[in-house]
Amino acid sequence: MMMTRREFQVGLLGLLGTALAPRVVGAQMLVEGRDWRPLSPPQPSAEPERIEVLEFFSYGCSHCSQMNPLITEWAEALPSDILFRRVPVTFGRGAWVALARLFYALEFGGHLAQLDQAVFDAVTRQRMNLYTERNILKWIAEQGLDADAFAKVYNGFAVEMALRKAADLERRMGIDAVPRIVVDGRYVVTGDGAAGHAGLIRIAEQLVEKARVQRG
Structure with missing residues:
Protein backbone atom coordinates (compact mmCIF):
# COMPACT_ATOMS: atom_id res chain seq x y z
CA MET A 1 0.00 0.00 0.00
CA MET A 2 2.97 2.29 0.54
CA MET A 3 6.34 2.54 -1.12
CA THR A 4 9.36 2.94 1.15
CA ARG A 5 12.63 4.63 0.22
CA ARG A 6 14.18 1.21 -0.47
CA GLU A 7 11.27 0.02 -2.62
CA PHE A 8 11.28 3.33 -4.48
CA GLN A 9 14.98 2.92 -5.29
CA VAL A 10 14.54 -0.67 -6.53
CA GLY A 11 11.53 0.33 -8.63
CA LEU A 12 13.38 3.24 -10.18
CA LEU A 13 16.33 1.08 -11.14
CA GLY A 14 13.93 -1.32 -12.82
CA LEU A 15 12.31 1.47 -14.79
CA LEU A 16 15.61 2.88 -15.97
CA GLY A 17 16.70 -0.59 -17.01
CA THR A 18 13.69 -0.97 -19.34
CA ALA A 19 13.63 2.36 -20.94
CA LEU A 20 -10.88 3.34 -9.96
CA ALA A 21 -10.86 2.85 -6.32
CA PRO A 22 -14.16 2.62 -4.36
CA ARG A 23 -15.62 5.67 -2.63
CA VAL A 24 -14.68 6.22 1.00
CA VAL A 25 -17.50 5.12 3.28
CA GLY A 26 -17.91 4.21 6.91
CA ALA A 27 -15.66 4.82 9.89
CA GLN A 28 -13.86 2.90 12.59
CA MET A 29 -12.26 3.61 15.93
CA LEU A 30 -8.75 4.87 15.25
CA VAL A 31 -5.85 3.28 17.09
CA GLU A 32 -2.68 5.27 17.65
CA GLY A 33 0.33 3.35 16.42
CA ARG A 34 -1.75 1.32 13.98
CA ASP A 35 -3.76 3.91 12.06
CA TRP A 36 -1.79 7.04 12.86
CA ARG A 37 1.14 8.42 14.80
CA PRO A 38 1.69 11.87 16.30
CA LEU A 39 4.12 14.21 14.64
CA SER A 40 6.57 15.62 17.16
CA PRO A 41 7.05 18.46 17.23
CA PRO A 42 3.85 19.57 15.45
CA GLN A 43 4.47 21.55 12.28
CA PRO A 44 2.75 24.84 11.31
CA SER A 45 0.25 25.03 8.49
CA ALA A 46 0.64 27.25 5.44
CA GLU A 47 -2.67 28.81 6.52
CA PRO A 48 -2.95 28.51 10.32
CA GLU A 49 -6.68 29.26 10.34
CA ARG A 50 -7.38 26.15 8.26
CA ILE A 51 -6.73 22.43 8.83
CA GLU A 52 -4.02 21.46 6.41
CA VAL A 53 -3.97 18.02 4.80
CA LEU A 54 -0.76 17.17 2.97
CA GLU A 55 -0.38 14.27 0.58
CA PHE A 56 3.26 13.31 0.04
CA PHE A 57 3.64 11.37 -3.19
CA SER A 58 5.78 10.71 -6.24
CA TYR A 59 4.97 10.12 -9.87
CA GLY A 60 7.35 7.17 -9.60
CA CYS A 61 5.18 5.42 -7.01
CA SER A 62 2.62 2.93 -8.33
CA HIS A 63 0.65 3.09 -5.07
CA CYS A 64 0.37 6.86 -5.43
CA SER A 65 -0.85 6.38 -8.99
CA GLN A 66 -3.57 4.00 -7.87
CA MET A 67 -4.71 6.32 -5.08
CA ASN A 68 -4.60 9.50 -7.15
CA PRO A 69 -8.12 9.35 -8.67
CA LEU A 70 -9.69 8.66 -5.28
CA ILE A 71 -7.83 11.30 -3.30
CA THR A 72 -8.41 13.86 -6.07
CA GLU A 73 -12.15 13.27 -5.90
CA TRP A 74 -12.06 13.40 -2.11
CA ALA A 75 -10.08 16.65 -2.05
CA GLU A 76 -12.49 18.35 -4.42
CA ALA A 77 -15.33 17.80 -1.96
CA LEU A 78 -13.53 19.04 1.17
CA PRO A 79 -15.14 21.92 3.10
CA SER A 80 -13.61 25.39 3.09
CA ASP A 81 -11.90 25.00 6.49
CA ILE A 82 -9.61 22.33 5.00
CA LEU A 83 -6.51 23.17 2.98
CA PHE A 84 -5.39 20.24 0.83
CA ARG A 85 -1.94 20.29 -0.73
CA ARG A 86 0.12 17.74 -2.59
CA VAL A 87 3.85 17.56 -1.95
CA PRO A 88 6.13 15.61 -4.31
CA VAL A 89 8.94 13.81 -2.50
CA THR A 90 12.45 13.34 -3.85
CA VAL A 178 4.69 7.29 -0.07
CA PRO A 179 1.83 7.85 -0.32
CA ARG A 180 1.82 9.51 3.09
CA ILE A 181 -0.91 11.79 4.44
CA VAL A 182 -0.28 14.30 7.23
CA VAL A 183 -3.20 16.08 8.92
CA ASP A 184 -2.93 19.49 10.60
CA GLY A 185 0.83 19.14 11.03
CA ARG A 186 0.12 16.79 13.96
CA TYR A 187 -1.12 13.43 12.73
CA VAL A 188 0.59 11.10 10.27
CA VAL A 189 -1.59 8.44 8.65
CA THR A 190 0.22 5.12 8.92
CA GLY A 191 -2.70 2.88 8.06
CA ASP A 192 -1.17 -0.45 9.08
CA GLY A 193 -3.88 -2.91 8.18
CA ALA A 194 -6.03 -0.29 6.45
CA ALA A 195 -8.42 -1.56 3.78
CA GLY A 196 -6.60 -0.30 0.70
CA HIS A 197 -6.20 3.30 -0.40
CA ALA A 198 -9.78 4.07 0.54
CA GLY A 199 -8.88 3.03 4.07
CA LEU A 200 -6.02 5.52 4.23
CA ILE A 201 -8.33 8.34 3.19
CA ARG A 202 -10.97 7.20 5.66
CA ILE A 203 -8.36 7.49 8.43
CA ALA A 204 -7.42 10.95 7.18
CA GLU A 205 -11.08 11.98 7.31
CA GLN A 206 -11.32 10.94 10.94
CA LEU A 207 -8.09 12.72 11.82
CA VAL A 208 -9.49 15.87 10.22
CA GLU A 209 -12.45 15.60 12.58
CA LYS A 210 -10.08 15.01 15.50
CA ALA A 211 -8.15 18.15 14.58
CA ARG A 212 -11.36 20.15 14.19
CA VAL A 213 -12.54 19.12 17.66
CA GLN A 214 -9.19 19.92 19.26
CA ARG A 215 -9.17 23.35 17.61
CA GLY A 216 -12.57 24.00 19.16
Whole structure:
Protein backbone atom coordinates (compact mmCIF):
# COMPACT_ATOMS: atom_id res chain seq x y z
CA MET A 1 0.00 0.00 0.00
CA MET A 2 2.97 2.29 0.54
CA MET A 3 6.34 2.54 -1.12
CA THR A 4 9.36 2.94 1.15
CA ARG A 5 12.63 4.63 0.22
CA ARG A 6 14.18 1.21 -0.47
CA GLU A 7 11.27 0.02 -2.62
CA PHE A 8 11.28 3.33 -4.48
CA GLN A 9 14.98 2.92 -5.29
CA VAL A 10 14.54 -0.67 -6.53
CA GLY A 11 11.53 0.33 -8.63
CA LEU A 12 13.38 3.24 -10.18
CA LEU A 13 16.33 1.08 -11.14
CA GLY A 14 13.93 -1.32 -12.82
CA LEU A 15 12.31 1.47 -14.79
CA LEU A 16 15.61 2.88 -15.97
CA GLY A 17 16.70 -0.59 -17.01
CA THR A 18 13.69 -0.97 -19.34
CA ALA A 19 13.63 2.36 -20.94
CA LEU A 20 -10.88 3.34 -9.96
CA ALA A 21 -10.86 2.85 -6.32
CA PRO A 22 -14.16 2.62 -4.36
CA ARG A 23 -15.62 5.67 -2.63
CA VAL A 24 -14.68 6.22 1.00
CA VAL A 25 -17.50 5.12 3.28
CA GLY A 26 -17.91 4.21 6.91
CA ALA A 27 -15.66 4.82 9.89
CA GLN A 28 -13.86 2.90 12.59
CA MET A 29 -12.26 3.61 15.93
CA LEU A 30 -8.75 4.87 15.25
CA VAL A 31 -5.85 3.28 17.09
CA GLU A 32 -2.68 5.27 17.65
CA GLY A 33 0.33 3.35 16.42
CA ARG A 34 -1.75 1.32 13.98
CA ASP A 35 -3.76 3.91 12.06
CA TRP A 36 -1.79 7.04 12.86
CA ARG A 37 1.14 8.42 14.80
CA PRO A 38 1.69 11.87 16.30
CA LEU A 39 4.12 14.21 14.64
CA SER A 40 6.57 15.62 17.16
CA PRO A 41 7.05 18.46 17.23
CA PRO A 42 3.85 19.57 15.45
CA GLN A 43 4.47 21.55 12.28
CA PRO A 44 2.75 24.84 11.31
CA SER A 45 0.25 25.03 8.49
CA ALA A 46 0.64 27.25 5.44
CA GLU A 47 -2.67 28.81 6.52
CA PRO A 48 -2.95 28.51 10.32
CA GLU A 49 -6.68 29.26 10.34
CA ARG A 50 -7.38 26.15 8.26
CA ILE A 51 -6.73 22.43 8.83
CA GLU A 52 -4.02 21.46 6.41
CA VAL A 53 -3.97 18.02 4.80
CA LEU A 54 -0.76 17.17 2.97
CA GLU A 55 -0.38 14.27 0.58
CA PHE A 56 3.26 13.31 0.04
CA PHE A 57 3.64 11.37 -3.19
CA SER A 58 5.78 10.71 -6.24
CA TYR A 59 4.97 10.12 -9.87
CA GLY A 60 7.35 7.17 -9.60
CA CYS A 61 5.18 5.42 -7.01
CA SER A 62 2.62 2.93 -8.33
CA HIS A 63 0.65 3.09 -5.07
CA CYS A 64 0.37 6.86 -5.43
CA SER A 65 -0.85 6.38 -8.99
CA GLN A 66 -3.57 4.00 -7.87
CA MET A 67 -4.71 6.32 -5.08
CA ASN A 68 -4.60 9.50 -7.15
CA PRO A 69 -8.12 9.35 -8.67
CA LEU A 70 -9.69 8.66 -5.28
CA ILE A 71 -7.83 11.30 -3.30
CA THR A 72 -8.41 13.86 -6.07
CA GLU A 73 -12.15 13.27 -5.90
CA TRP A 74 -12.06 13.40 -2.11
CA ALA A 75 -10.08 16.65 -2.05
CA GLU A 76 -12.49 18.35 -4.42
CA ALA A 77 -15.33 17.80 -1.96
CA LEU A 78 -13.53 19.04 1.17
CA PRO A 79 -15.14 21.92 3.10
CA SER A 80 -13.61 25.39 3.09
CA ASP A 81 -11.90 25.00 6.49
CA ILE A 82 -9.61 22.33 5.00
CA LEU A 83 -6.51 23.17 2.98
CA PHE A 84 -5.39 20.24 0.83
CA ARG A 85 -1.94 20.29 -0.73
CA ARG A 86 0.12 17.74 -2.59
CA VAL A 87 3.85 17.56 -1.95
CA PRO A 88 6.13 15.61 -4.31
CA VAL A 89 8.94 13.81 -2.50
CA THR A 90 12.45 13.34 -3.85
CA PHE A 91 14.25 11.40 -1.08
CA GLY A 92 17.25 13.45 -2.19
CA ARG A 93 17.67 11.66 -5.52
CA GLY A 94 18.14 13.50 -8.80
CA ALA A 95 15.74 11.38 -10.84
CA TRP A 96 12.95 12.01 -8.37
CA VAL A 97 13.77 15.73 -8.33
CA ALA A 98 12.96 15.73 -12.05
CA LEU A 99 9.55 14.21 -11.32
CA ALA A 100 8.89 16.73 -8.56
CA ARG A 101 9.96 19.57 -10.86
CA LEU A 102 7.60 18.21 -13.52
CA PHE A 103 4.70 18.29 -11.03
CA TYR A 104 5.27 21.92 -10.12
CA ALA A 105 5.82 22.95 -13.74
CA LEU A 106 2.48 21.39 -14.64
CA GLU A 107 0.82 23.06 -11.67
CA PHE A 108 2.24 26.53 -12.27
CA GLY A 109 1.73 26.23 -16.02
CA GLY A 110 -1.95 25.40 -15.62
CA HIS A 111 -1.71 21.88 -17.08
CA LEU A 112 -1.91 19.74 -13.94
CA ALA A 113 -5.57 18.76 -14.22
CA GLN A 114 -5.00 17.78 -17.83
CA LEU A 115 -1.84 15.70 -17.44
CA ASP A 116 -1.52 14.67 -13.79
CA GLN A 117 -2.76 11.10 -14.14
CA ALA A 118 -1.11 10.84 -17.55
CA VAL A 119 2.29 11.34 -15.91
CA PHE A 120 1.55 8.63 -13.36
CA ASP A 121 0.52 6.28 -16.15
CA ALA A 122 3.54 7.09 -18.29
CA VAL A 123 5.99 6.36 -15.48
CA THR A 124 4.35 3.48 -13.61
CA ARG A 125 2.46 1.70 -16.39
CA GLN A 126 4.19 2.53 -19.65
CA ARG A 127 7.62 2.44 -17.96
CA MET A 128 8.71 5.66 -19.60
CA ASN A 129 11.91 7.36 -18.49
CA LEU A 130 10.74 10.82 -17.43
CA TYR A 131 13.75 11.35 -15.17
CA THR A 132 15.57 13.90 -17.31
CA GLU A 133 14.60 17.31 -18.62
CA ARG A 134 15.19 16.21 -22.19
CA ASN A 135 12.82 13.25 -21.92
CA ILE A 136 10.25 15.29 -20.05
CA LEU A 137 10.18 18.03 -22.70
CA LYS A 138 9.90 15.45 -25.46
CA TRP A 139 6.93 13.90 -23.67
CA ILE A 140 5.38 17.32 -23.07
CA ALA A 141 5.55 18.07 -26.80
CA GLU A 142 3.89 14.72 -27.53
CA GLN A 143 1.00 15.84 -25.32
CA GLY A 144 0.45 18.84 -27.57
CA LEU A 145 2.04 21.50 -25.37
CA ASP A 146 4.69 24.08 -26.29
CA ALA A 147 7.90 22.46 -25.00
CA ASP A 148 9.89 25.71 -25.09
CA ALA A 149 7.31 27.56 -23.03
CA PHE A 150 7.10 24.63 -20.63
CA ALA A 151 10.88 24.56 -20.25
CA LYS A 152 10.84 28.17 -19.02
CA VAL A 153 8.38 27.24 -16.29
CA TYR A 154 10.21 23.99 -15.51
CA ASN A 155 13.48 25.85 -14.94
CA GLY A 156 11.88 28.95 -13.45
CA PHE A 157 12.28 30.56 -10.05
CA ALA A 158 8.79 29.60 -8.84
CA VAL A 159 9.42 25.90 -9.41
CA GLU A 160 12.84 26.13 -7.78
CA MET A 161 11.36 27.71 -4.65
CA ALA A 162 8.55 25.15 -4.54
CA LEU A 163 11.10 22.33 -4.68
CA ARG A 164 13.00 23.80 -1.75
CA LYS A 165 9.83 24.14 0.33
CA ALA A 166 8.78 20.59 -0.54
CA ALA A 167 12.17 19.22 0.49
CA ASP A 168 11.91 21.11 3.77
CA LEU A 169 8.45 19.68 4.44
CA GLU A 170 9.65 16.18 3.59
CA ARG A 171 12.49 16.59 6.10
CA ARG A 172 10.50 18.22 8.90
CA MET A 173 7.68 15.70 8.70
CA GLY A 174 9.99 12.70 8.53
CA ILE A 175 8.51 11.28 5.35
CA ASP A 176 9.96 7.83 4.73
CA ALA A 177 7.32 6.28 2.46
CA VAL A 178 4.69 7.29 -0.07
CA PRO A 179 1.83 7.85 -0.32
CA ARG A 180 1.82 9.51 3.09
CA ILE A 181 -0.91 11.79 4.44
CA VAL A 182 -0.28 14.30 7.23
CA VAL A 183 -3.20 16.08 8.92
CA ASP A 184 -2.93 19.49 10.60
CA GLY A 185 0.83 19.14 11.03
CA ARG A 186 0.12 16.79 13.96
CA TYR A 187 -1.12 13.43 12.73
CA VAL A 188 0.59 11.10 10.27
CA VAL A 189 -1.59 8.44 8.65
CA THR A 190 0.22 5.12 8.92
CA GLY A 191 -2.70 2.88 8.06
CA ASP A 192 -1.17 -0.45 9.08
CA GLY A 193 -3.88 -2.91 8.18
CA ALA A 194 -6.03 -0.29 6.45
CA ALA A 195 -8.42 -1.56 3.78
CA GLY A 196 -6.60 -0.30 0.70
CA HIS A 197 -6.20 3.30 -0.40
CA ALA A 198 -9.78 4.07 0.54
CA GLY A 199 -8.88 3.03 4.07
CA LEU A 200 -6.02 5.52 4.23
CA ILE A 201 -8.33 8.34 3.19
CA ARG A 202 -10.97 7.20 5.66
CA ILE A 203 -8.36 7.49 8.43
CA ALA A 204 -7.42 10.95 7.18
CA GLU A 205 -11.08 11.98 7.31
CA GLN A 206 -11.32 10.94 10.94
CA LEU A 207 -8.09 12.72 11.82
CA VAL A 208 -9.49 15.87 10.22
CA GLU A 209 -12.45 15.60 12.58
CA LYS A 210 -10.08 15.01 15.50
CA ALA A 211 -8.15 18.15 14.58
CA ARG A 212 -11.36 20.15 14.19
CA VAL A 213 -12.54 19.12 17.66
CA GLN A 214 -9.19 19.92 19.26
CA ARG A 215 -9.17 23.35 17.61
CA GLY A 216 -12.57 24.00 19.16
